[in-house]
Amino acid sequence: xxxxxxxxxxxxxxxxxxxxxxxxxxxxxxxxxxxxxxxxxxxxxxxxxxxxxxxxxxxxxxxxxxxxxxxxxxxxxxxxxxxxxxxxxxxxxxxxxxxxxxxxxxxxxxxxxxxxxxxxxxxxxxxxxxxxxxxxxxxxxxxxxxxxxxxxxxxxxxxxxxxxxxxxxxxxxxxxxxxxxxxxxxxxxxxxxxxxxxxxxxxxxxxxxxxxxxxxxxxxxxxxxxxxxxxxxxxxxxxxxxxxxxxxxxxxxxxxxxxxxxxxxxxxxxxxxxxxxxxxxxxxxxxxxxxxxxxxxxxxxxxxxxxxxxxxxxxxxxxxxxxxxxxxxxxxxxxxxxxxxxxxxxxxxxxxxxxxxxxxxxxxxxxxxxxxxxxxxxxxxxxxxxxxxxxxxxxxxxxxxxxxxxxxxxxxxxxxxxxxxxxxxxxxxxxxxxxxxxxxxxxxxxxxxxxxxxxxxxxxxxxxxxxxxx
Amino acid sequence: xxxxxxxxxxxxxxxxxxxxxxxxxxxxxxxxxxxxxxxxxxxxxxxxxxxxxxxxxxxxxxxxxxxxxxxxxxxxxxxxxxxxxxxxxxxxxxxxxxxxxxxxxxxxxxxxxxxxxxxxxxxxxxxxxxxxxxxxxxxxxxxxxxxxxxxxxxxxxxxxxxxxxxxxxxxxxxxxxxxxxxxxxxxxxxxxxxxxxxxxxxxxxxxxxxxxxxxxxxxxxxxxxxxxxxxxxxxxxxxxxxxxxxxxxxxxxxxxxxxxxxxxxxxxxxxxxxxxxxxxxxxxxxxxxxxxxxxxxxxxxxxxxxxxxxxxxxxxxxxxxxxxxxxxxxxxxxxxxxxxxxxxxxxxxxxxxxxxxxxxxxxxxxxxxxxxxxxxxxxxxxxxxxxxxxxxxxxxxxxxxxxxxxxxxxxxxxxxxxxxxxxxxxxxxxxxxxxxxxxxxxxxxxxxxxxxxxxxxxxxxxxxxxxxxxxxxxxxxxxxxxxxxxxxxxxx
Numbered sequence: 001x002x003x004x005x006x007x008x009x010x011x012x013x014x015x016x017x018x019x020x021x022x023x024x025x026x027x028x029x030x031x032x033x034x035x036x037x038x039x040x041x042x043x044x045x046x047x048x049x050x051x052x053x054x055x056x057x058x059x060x061x062x063x064x065x066x067x068x069x070x071x072x073x074x075x076x077x078x079x080x081x082x083x084x085x086x087x088x089x090x091x092x093x094x095x096x097x098x099x100x101x102x103x104x105x106x107x108x109x110x111x112x113x114x115x116x117x118x119x120x121x122x123x124x125x126x127x128x129x130x131x132x133x134x135x136x137x138x139x140x141x142x143x144x145x146x147x148x149x150x151x152x153x154x155x156x157x158x159x160x161x162x163x164x165x166x167x168x169x170x171x172x173x174x175x176x177x178x179x180x181x182x183x184x185x186x187x188x189x190x191x192x193x194x195x196x197x198x199x200x201x202x203x204x205x206x207x208x209x210x211x212x213x214x215x216x217x218x219x220x221x222x223x224x225x226x227x228x229x230x231x232x233x234x235x236x237x238x239x240x241x242x243x244x245x246x247x248x249x250x251x252x253x254x255x256x257x258x259x260x261x262x263x264x265x266x267x268x269x270x271x272x273x274x275x276x277x278x279x280x281x282x283x284x285x286x287x288x289x290x291x292x293x294x295x296x297x298x299x300x301x302x303x304x305x306x307x308x309x310x311x312x313x314x315x316x317x318x319x320x321x322x323x324x325x326x327x328x329x330x331x332x333x334x335x336x337x338x339x340x341x342x343x344x345x346x347x348x349x350x351x352x353x354x355x356x357x358x359x360x361x362x363x364x365x366x367x368x369x370x371x372x373x374x375x376x377x378x379x380x381x382x383x384x385x386x387x388x389x390x391x392x393x394x395x396x397x398x399x400x401x402x403x404x405x406x407x408x409x410x411x412x413x414x415x416x417x418x419x420x421x422x423x424x425x426x427x428x429x430x431x432x433x434x435x436x437x438x439x440x441x442x443x444x445x446x447x448x449x450x451x452x453x454x455x456x457x458x459x460x461x462x463x464x465x466x467x468x469x470x
Numbered sequence: 471x472x473x474x475x476x477x478x479x480x481x482x483x484x485x486x487x488x489x490x491x492x493x494x495x496x497x498x499x500x501x502x503x504x505x506x507x508x509x510x511x512x513x514x515x516x517x518x519x520x521x522x523x524x525x526x527x528x529x530x531x532x533x534x535x536x537x538x539x540x541x542x543x544x545x546x547x548x549x550x551x552x553x554x555x556x557x558x559x560x561x562x563x564x565x566x567x568x569x570x571x572x573x574x575x576x577x578x579x580x581x582x583x584x585x586x587x588x589x590x591x592x593x594x595x596x597x598x599x600x601x602x603x604x605x606x607x608x609x610x611x612x613x614x615x616x617x618x619x620x621x622x623x624x625x626x627x628x629x630x631x632x633x634x635x636x637x638x639x640x641x642x643x644x645x646x647x648x649x650x651x652x653x654x655x656x657x658x659x660x661x662x663x664x665x666x667x668x669x670x671x672x673x674x675x676x677x678x679x680x681x682x683x684x685x686x687x688x689x690x691x692x693x694x695x696x697x698x699x700x701x702x703x704x705x706x707x708x709x710x711x712x713x714x715x716x717x718x719x720x721x722x723x724x725x726x727x728x729x730x731x732x733x734x735x736x737x738x739x740x741x742x743x744x745x746x747x748x749x750x751x752x753x754x755x756x757x758x759x760x761x762x763x764x765x766x767x768x769x770x771x772x773x774x775x776x777x778x779x780x781x782x783x784x785x786x787x788x789x790x791x792x793x794x795x796x797x798x799x800x801x802x803x804x805x806x807x808x809x810x811x812x813x814x815x816x817x818x819x820x821x822x823x824x825x826x827x828x829x830x831x832x833x834x835x836x837x838x839x840x841x842x843x844x845x846x847x848x849x850x851x852x853x854x855x856x857x858x859x860x861x862x863x864x865x866x867x868x869x870x871x872x873x874x875x876x877x878x879x880x881x882x883x884x885x886x887x888x889x890x891x892x893x894x895x896x897x898x899x900x901x902x903x904x905x906x907x908x909x910x911x912x913x914x915x916x917x918x919x920x921x922x923x924x925x926x927x928x929x930x931x932x933x934x935x936x937x938x939x940x941x942x943x944x945x946x947x948x949x950x951x952x953x954x955x956x957x958x959x960x961x962x
Binding site for chain 1: 872
């Protein structure tokens with residue numbers, strides 16, 4: 001153990017004397033803090049959007065209730081068209097709608113994930129899903145293309161670079177300076193000494209990011225308390241991912257080549273693992289399993305509603321023929337027509353969305369088969385899952401929307417189909433959106449995916465460093 | 471260097487001497503590059519990867535183009551097959567406008583995954599475009615897509631820096647720099663010779679991509695929405711832009727190599743710059759741009775429109791604006807009752823309401839685009855220092871995949887929507903004599919389906935002046951830096 005500590009102590013002393021090390025660590029520190037600040041701003045905007053939407057919805061419902069009260073009292077003398085009538089279950093259900101929302105999780109500030117392309121708020125109506133499921137939050141598309149600096153980015157892209165910059169020439173530089181022989185000779189157990197040196201170099205950036213993250217979360221997440229287990233999972237992900245890069249650097253260094261070789265090889269590996277592999281997997285998945293055509297869904301909905309419209313026209317015409325004396329109730333006809341076209345579209349769209357989900361599932365399954373090729377992608381997945389801005393959370397949100405859509409439709413259609421008018425009691429008992437699906441964070445798979453290559457690299461590094469010679 | 475020594479004996483005139491030196495330097499550099507197996511492998515890797523990306527992009531484009539053409543046809547059938555109905559009800563049913571796939575998006579998809587592909591043209595409302603494909607790409611898509619543009623913007627500079635970082639330090643470390651300078655070769659000549667040889671490498675990288683892309687464009691065969699010659703010129707300008715972008719890296723590498731103590735220091739500085747340029751700068755400046763020119767949230771945007779729309783009467787006949795309008799019309803036609811009007815009042819009402827709506831939508835949608843433009847302007851501004859900020863908007867603009875190209879599409883689609891609204895309202899004004907008035911397929915057929923002609927290259931040029939200026943400044947800055955760096959070149 002004494003060799004290990006000796007190596008560790010001396011390496012720390014050397015490191016702290018190098019200005020470039022200080023510069024790297026300060027950069028990492030500032031970026032980590034900035035990313036969390038950025039995250040806090042982002043989450044604040046998301047929370048503001050949610051509360052504004054809730055305020056907007058209750059204002060709208062209150063307006064409807066007031067109009068209804070005035071109608072019931074007989075204060076309104078004009079004939080309201082069906083689409084403005086608060087008693088009309090067909091139009092209130094399809095035009096009004098209720099917001100389904102996804103609240104930011106305690107660690108949402110850690111990763112943007114899918115939160116910038118998936119809206120966290122959708123207005124669910126009785127109409128088919130194509131009319132509300134695909135609405136988007138406003139954002140400059142060039143901003144979405146560039147991305148943002150979040151902690152996930154700092155961990156996945158920047159941290160490995162800092163680790164590699166500190167660890168790439170641990171042995172090779174000593175060999176080049178001619179001090180390796182002396183260093184190895186000085187220790188009782190040379191391997192322990194080398195480990196001590198490696199740990200010293202690796203610990204500096206890892207501790208920096210973990211401590212800064214803890215401080216940053218403490219400062220910036222004032223409105224909500226991060227959950228301890230989530231923080232520990234984040235810490236575990238950082239540690240594992242960092243270990244992968246440290247061990248990889250040691251393995252390459254252990255090959256006994258010069259520093260330039262180490263630097264270029266590690267840079268190449270970094271480019272392949274963090275940039276090219278995720279992009280390649282993405283391109284391949286899109287090529288083999290093309291994304292579904294959402295346009296088809298819209299067209300099917302339009303075709304179904306036109307057919308239903310025509311059918312209703314024929315029914316009304318026939319009724320007129322058979323009852324020439326009856327006065328046409330245009331308001332009722334408009335409601336029945338809307339109901340018929342909406343329901344026809346609903347059936348079509350539900351079927352198509354199921355098909356699309358299946359297509360996307362195939363694509364995701366394919367990505368899952370390949371993502372173990374990139375520990376960067378796996379770690380990104382893990383962090384995004386912890387932040388609650390990943391695939392699992394959005395899938396859960398879509399499931400919640402699905403059940404709420406059914407509830408909302410049942411409520412209004414039960415009244416619309418019997419022609420019953422909506423009452424104040426109905427307005428007071430409108431279905432409310434609740435988030436039911438809350439799967440616990442499961443990042444075992446991505447972490448295992450990082451752990452396995454790390455172990456391989458450990459073996460190679462161990463063999464290489466054991467043979468380490470001046 | 472033996473060639474140089476021989477050549478120096480044959481010098482006749484000054485310019486001949488200079489060209490001899492340059493050609494000797496270029497030949498030597500190219501030979502060295504060719505002999506470096508790792509370099510050849512990396513260049514080949516970049517070219518093959520880019521070609522594969524182009525192929526993927528081209529296949530995807532062709533599929534999307536087929537899908538959208540079929541969708542446009544299907545929507546046209548739905549529109550004309552509506553049967554007899556009130557023209558305003560038909561306007562509510564509306565049409566769909568599908569954005570044609572820009573041929574050059576197989577090189578640079580730009581913002582395409584983050585913008586909608588179709589827009590519903592319905593009565594009373596200018597809708598936003600729908601279906602951002604990024605939503606269906608999942609998490610892996612957020613780490614970047616594989617496109618030729620992305621490879622040229624991030625990976626190709628790395629190659630150029632790896633080739634150039636040892637230019638002077640390497641010669642110094644091998645002891646050849648002292649020999650060269652003692653032969654009377656000026657540092658600036660050495661710089662130019664090396665820069666020219668790196669430019670040959672850049673051309674070797676870019677040429678196969680241009681040739682392959684030109685064939686792909688020719689076979690894309692969409693002359694309805696795009697002009698083939700326009701696309702080819704765009705391709706050539708894009709290629710020139712990438713040459714400029716990479717040339718700047720060559721000079722940067724040379725400059726750092728000249729001022730650095732050793733190759734290691736040059737490599738570290740250049741790699742740090744490469745990392746900041748490729749990954750940090752775009753994100754950092756985006757975060758700054760977002761707070762510099764904030765955009766409204768969707769709810770704020772829609773509420774602001776709704777607020778303005780509430781000042782117009784729509785279908786609300788109790789609205790004060792409606793009463794004013796009715797009085798105005800009665801006065802204009804000099805009648806006392808609506809029933810006495812020679813034209814249909816409801817048609818006039820729709821027409822007036824639409825006109826008011828157009829102004830409201832123009833105001834809000836153009837203000838939104840303005841805030842996007844301000845953010846984009848700020849993002850491009852540091853392009854002379856971090857050239858990825860200049861090449862990205864430049865490349866997108868010429869590929870027809872930037873936010874302005876999208877805006878042009880939405881404007882054309884909106885113009886078409888207004889055409890539909892005006893036609894149906896005119897029809898009601900002139901022909902509807904009662905509430906049960908219906909129109910038939912002859913009217914639906916008379917209203918043309920949406921057609922879109924992509925703006926010409928001048929549109930892209932006009933909107934990328936800042937990016938072009940920044941790209942040229944980047945090259946100028948790096949040339950000046952390299953020239954200054956070699957002035958005090960230390961031979962040992």
